[in-house]
Amino acid sequence: MISSCVLKGENYDLWQKAMRNALRAKNKLGFIDGSVMQPADAGAPEASLWGPCNSMLVSWLFNSIDPALQPSIAYAETVKELWDDLKERFAIGNSTRIHQLKADIAAARQQGQSVVAYYTRLKSMWDELSNYLKVPMCTCQGCTCNMAKDLVKEREDEKTHQFLMGLDDVVFKNVRSHILSMEPLPSLNKVYSLVIQEERHRTIARGKEERTDAVGFAVQTSKPRDGLQMDRSATKYGSGERPVCSHCNKSGHEKAQCYELIGYPEGWGRGGRGSRGGRSGGRGGRGRGHAYATAVQGAGASGAGASAAAGASGSSAGASGAVSIPGLSDAQLQQIIAIIAKSNAGASNEKLNGKILELDWILDSGASHHMTGDFSCLHNVCTINPTTVGLPNGEQTVAKHEGDVVLSEGFVLERVLYVPSLECNLISISKLVSTKTCLVTFTNELCLIQDHSTRTLIGVGEQKDGVYYYHRGASGKAFHVSRKGPYDLWHQRMGHPSRQITLLLAGFNNNDVSKDVCEICMRAKQTRDVFPDSLNKAANSFDLIHCDIWGPYRVGSHCGAHYFLTIVDDYTRAVWVYLMAEKSETSCLLQSFCKMVQTQFGVTVKCIRSDNGLEFQSHHMK
8 A cells, every 4th residue: 555545435536636646656657647558569578567567556556445445446457447437436526526615614613623623624625625726827928917926815815714714702702803903914824823822821721720729738747846946947047057055955946945944845755855756747746746737739839848837727717717617606606615715724734834644536637547546445345357557657557456435425436446556546537427427617726526417516626736636525414304285295296287287286275385496397497488480481392492501610521521501491391411612512502402403393492591601692693
């Protein structure tokens, strides 16, 4: 095969041009145009050379034809006979083909294609049309009119207008207006370059719509005292200098930050100076020292070295500290904060003295299981298959036991792994949400654990030193004995009907109605006003359809779509959904939908209602 172009019938013009170029390169073009004929004398020396060459050319042409067409030319003896047969069958008259090409060029539209694909489709039709319509050359002697040059420029401008007319209105409306306002009109290649730049700019802008949130990992280093003092003195001392304390004569801090004077933080003294303090380098400090962020990157980061102290960020806390918790009023939230502050009033003095308190439970969103290093707090302990546990410092250990932990009355952690080398207790948020069916809300001060359906408060976490600790508060118990009246009793027995329904029972009157509000009715019967009945209703199917576009969504579909068009029939409420790569496909999809309705249902869409977006106001929709 001397050409990669395969003849399939409708592409004869392209195929014959490729074959002529290939045969011309092999110096064999004369065999098909008749200039090299078969020698009349079979015994002549030229006849012995012509036969093998003819067979080779027949083989070349035969292999460049689609297998479906090969049986029809399998018995051709000479390459000239084969060439003429294909030309008579597949060559179309110039006038018919020219008319078809001009119609296709005039109707060419981008229709969601990339600019490269759209331009390539137009370019192939332009080149084929130019092959039929040659530029006439001036035959005047010493011509100075430059008619051929002006005609080439006119055709170039015509191609530019055809290219711009087919572009999507919504996407390239502005750049098209800018190009048409330029004097003189740029060349076709320059216009193509400007449109490509606009397409790339929009692609980059759409990728930036997905804003990267700031991500911080709170860690406690193995030597928190050095890291803390280096951060505080980074601006005062050079990179090669270390401050020296005048009190203890140790490097790494100044006298104002010396722990011998201001007191050691909790957790510092356990295991000696060289021991590991808390959760080193992991998902959150043990709560005994200061938490640091290894990297905070995102919209707020200005450079690769941007770092800041990172605590747990609240999912519903605003910049001003105002918090709205579902199921809790502002007064109830303030009461919770006051109770926690009261219970922790005596703990602050112990912190300044460097005393070590009982290990608390840390609410950790990065842990996959509940874990503890204190075997004494486990109940119902059982032996499990050895489970590998990855520690924050990169090491791995094995957990062989698990049990239950009672944090408070009615709040039990199940299947808590016992990790001997772990120096803290971790409550896995993912396990808590999946096993307890609860809702966890982080604010700038608290972590609230509520029942998912009733929003009843289950537990509270307090933010300390950048980490959220579960608060072990004493649960208050209240005993109340009351006698239900007949009205309340029957109200509950009958499934909480309204007052008017309950009064229909014999023996009840308005004086028997309780003035207390039923809490179950308050929770179960909270409603909002219904939408008013619309007076504008279609009388028949497809008299009125509603259209709306949703998108762009960040992750495209398998077909590359970032939008979808929803069409709803007002009468039947039937819904059609179409995926789109660009909004500019709306007009084509609506036209196709209207044709489908007319073909399948025998009716015509009378009215289209939309939000008057630009995609619904293009000239194709008129």
